Amino acid sequence: MTEPLVDRMREFGETIFAEMSALAVRTGSINLGQGFPDSGPAQGVLDAAIEAIRSGANQYPPGPGLPELREAVAAQRLERYGLSYDPATEVFVTVGATEGIASAVLALVEPGDEVLVFEPYYDSYAAVIALAGAVRRPVTLRPVEGRFTFDPDELRAAVGPRTRAILVNSPHNPAGTVFTRAELETIAAVCREHDLVAITDEVYEYLTFDDAEHIPLATLDGMRERTVSISSAGKSFSVTGWKTGWVTAPAPYVRAVQTVKQFLTFTVSAPYQRAVAYALANEAQWVEELRKSLQAKRDRLVTGLEAAGFVAYRPQGTYFVQVDIRPLGFTDGIELARALPEKAGVVAIPTQVFYDNAETGAHFVRFAFCKKDEVIDEAVERLARLR
Ligand code: PMP
Ligand code: GLN
Numbered sequence: 322m323t324e325p326l327v328d329r330m331r332e333f334g335e336t337i338f339a340e341m342s343a344l345a346v347r348t349g350s351i352n353l354g355q356g357f358p359d360s361g362p363a364q365g366v367l368d369a370a371i372e373a374i375r376s377g378a379n380q381y382p383p384g385p386g387l388p389e390l391r392e393a394v395a396a397q398r399l400e401r402y403g404l405s406y407d408p409a410t411e412v413f414v415t416v417g418a419t420e421g422i423a424s425a426v427l428a429l430v431e432p433g434d435e436v437l438v439f440e441p442y443y444d445s446y447a448a449v450i451a452l453a454g455a456v457r458r459p460v461t462l463r464p465v466e467g468r469f470t471f472d473p474d475e476l477r478a479a480v481g482p483r484t485r486a487i488l489v490n491s492p493h494n495p496a497g498t499v500f501t502r503a504e505l506e507t508i509a510a511v512c513r514e515h516d517l518v519a520i521t522d523e524v525y526e527y528l529t530f531d532d533a534e535h536i537p538l539a540t541l542d543g544m545r546e547r548t549v550s551i552s553s554a555g556k557s558f559s560v561t562g563w564k565t566g567w568v569t570a571p572a573p574y575v576r577a578v579q580t581v582k583q584f585l586t587f588t589v590s591a592p593y594q595r596a597v598a599y600a601l602a603n604e605a606q607w608v609e610e611l612r613k614s615l616q617a618k619r620d621r622l623v624t625g626l627e628a629a630g631f632v633a634y635r636p637q638g639t640y641f642v643q644v645d646i647r648p649l650g651f652t653d654g655i656e657l658a659r660a661l662p663e664k665a666g667v668v669a670i671p672t673q674v675f676y677d678n679a680e681t682g683a684h685f686v687r688f689a690f691c692k693k694d695e696v697i698d699e700a701v702e703r704l705a706r707l708r
Contacts, residue, residue, distance in 0.1 A: 329451045336444055337674045341658065348662035351700045353622075354670045356494070356640055358691040362559045363600070363607040370563075370596035378591040384583050386414025386567070387594040393601040394567045402537050404545065410572040413579050414589045417564035418524045418553040423449040424582040425520045425549045425568065426486070430455045434485035439471060441495055441675030441682055443522065446488050458484065459677045462496050464634060469496035469643070473507045480511060486518040487511070489538055492525035495643055495672050495687040497636020499533040509541040518574075519544065523552040524566075525639045527608045530616040533637035539569075549574050554597040556640070557608055559691075563593045615640055615690065618697060622690040625701025630708050640691040643672060647684050649707055654686045665703045 324331065338355040345352035361367070385391065391408040398404040406412050415421035422445060430436055432454030438446050440459035450457045458479045462469040489508060491500040500508070512519050519538050526535045539548040553566030568578055619635065622642055626633040631644035651657045654671035661667050669686045676682030690697060 329454065330448070333448050333451070337670055338444075341668050341670055344659070344662055345668040348666070348668075350662040350666045350668045351696060351703070352668045353688040353690070353692065353697075353700055354658075354668040356556075356689045356691060357561045358559045358640075359693055359696065360559065363604050365607075366558055366560065366596055366600045366604060369599035370592050373592035373595035378595050380591065382588050382591040382594060384413075384588050385579060386412070386589060387591065387598065390414055390565075390567070390594045390598040390601075393598040394569065397601045398537075398550075398569055402540055404537060404539055404550075404569070406569045407572070411575055412567060412569050413575055413582070414594055415551075415553075415566045415568060415582055416586050416589050417555060418522060418551050418566040419445050419564075420582060420585060421551040421553070421566050421568045421578070422446065422488070422520065422522060423452070424578045424585060425551065426450060426453050426455070426488075428577040428581040429518050429520070429549070429574070430485050433483060435481060435483045437476070437479055437484060437487040437517075439488075439490065439493065439496075440677060441672045441685075442488070443490060443494055444675060455485070456483070457677070461676075461678060461681055462493070462498065463681070467634060468637070469493070469498045469634065470504065476507065476511055480515050480517075484515060484517060486520055488520050488522065490522040491538075492529055492533075492535060492636075492638025494525065494639050495641050495670070495675065495685075497634060497639050497641060497643060499529050499535060499637040502536055505536055505538055505541055509538065509544050512547060513543050517547070519548040521548060521550045523550060524556050526552055527557045528612055528615060528640060529638040530612075530619060531637065535638065546571055549578060554593075554600060557611075558597070558600045558604060559611065560593075560597075560600075563590075563597070565589060565593045565597045618690040618692070618694065621694060622688060622697050622701065625697065626688065626704065629701060629704040631704075641687050641689055643685050643687055645684055646686055651684070653683055655683075658686055665707055667700050667703050 341354035391412040395408040426449045549570040555561040658671040672685040673682040
């Protein structure tokens with residue numbers, strides 16, 4: 322049979338997350354691959370979802386999302402970042418950040434346009450750019466003094482006459498970088514100078530460590546008017562299975578992105594919208610406890626990975642650690658990730674798959690630390706046997 326999949330999707334097989342989680346199940350390994358927490362959300366959030374179902378929030382909600390969630394998102398952006406959005410025209414709800422990003426790219430980028438992405442990039446970016454018939458232009462993040470960053474000249478050099486948009490993920494998965502104000506100023510200057518749309522992925526907005534601070538790109542001079550900001554509840558409230566996200570942007574962008582989104586899924590599960598509205602308004606303290614506990618887990622995992630012989634890049638945000646595998650004598654992260662269950666009973670993500678320049682990323686793999694302490698401890702004990 323001839324390959325039924327359209328040409329532009331042929332480079333995309335099963336996602337690495339699905340492949341590696343299946344491998345973990347098949348081999349009974351500890352799964353530090355796909356990023357999902359192994360402990361539950363706040364009780365109040367669970368109760369809110371159950372109550373929403375019981376009280377009848379079970380039919381189609383409005384296309385742009387429940388007013389109470391749009392209001393909660395607007396209030397959160399205002400309170401946390403001083404960004405003001407009209408809940409009626411500048412906020413709408415999506416099936417996770419993933420659908421927000423997909424809708425934004427499909428709505429704002431013409432076939433043949435170029436989209437800048439920082440590599441390693443989250444896997445769905447490449448796929449939706451391809452679906453849009455657009456071309457991705459990677460700008461590589463490289464470790465400088467233990468932290469992944471970009472070279473401003475490389476960013477500027479990546480812009481061409483067809484560049485339309487830039488995708489900016491901070492806190493960054495998988496590099497763990499939280500862009501500084503100076504880095505964001507560089508990005509903003511490029512956007513202003515070349516009239517680019519910025520699409521931001523802020524799903525780890527609450528998960529920053531030490532003195533790293535999440536600064537939305539939209540707060541920089543001249544950026545609110547050209548930025549489509551995207552976030553979701555999954556990471557902040559430990560509900561990755563709820564797939565409830567949101568977009569904030571000036572009304573014309575919201576109308577454009579909403580035009581696409583309405584034909585992808587029309588709307589988003591009503592009960593989860595209610596529960597997420599509750600979470601945004603009431604669970605800030607719970608999220609702060611999560612953040613603190615993740616910072617301790619980060620340190621626990623980094624210490625263990627270093628003891629096992631990896632070079633570990635201590636992340637400023639997210640719940641992932643990138644490691645360099647070469648000190649242990651390995652050179653190919655994909656090979657190592659596939660062999661790791663047998664070698665050590667642990668699953669990780671080879672971040673090479675998030676690079677266009679595969680040789681730049683070949684020697685990195687990513688471990689997740691959103692897991693119980695005893696799971697992290699057992700994993701690093703097993704990894705210590707790799708030497
Ligand atoms: N962006 C990044 C960087 C992520 O790590 C994830 C994680 N799952 C997503 C987007 C998707 O978020 P959601 O589950 O809300 O679609
Ligand atoms: N965002 C999660 C990660 O990076 C997984 C998301 C997914 O499975 N698609 O691990």
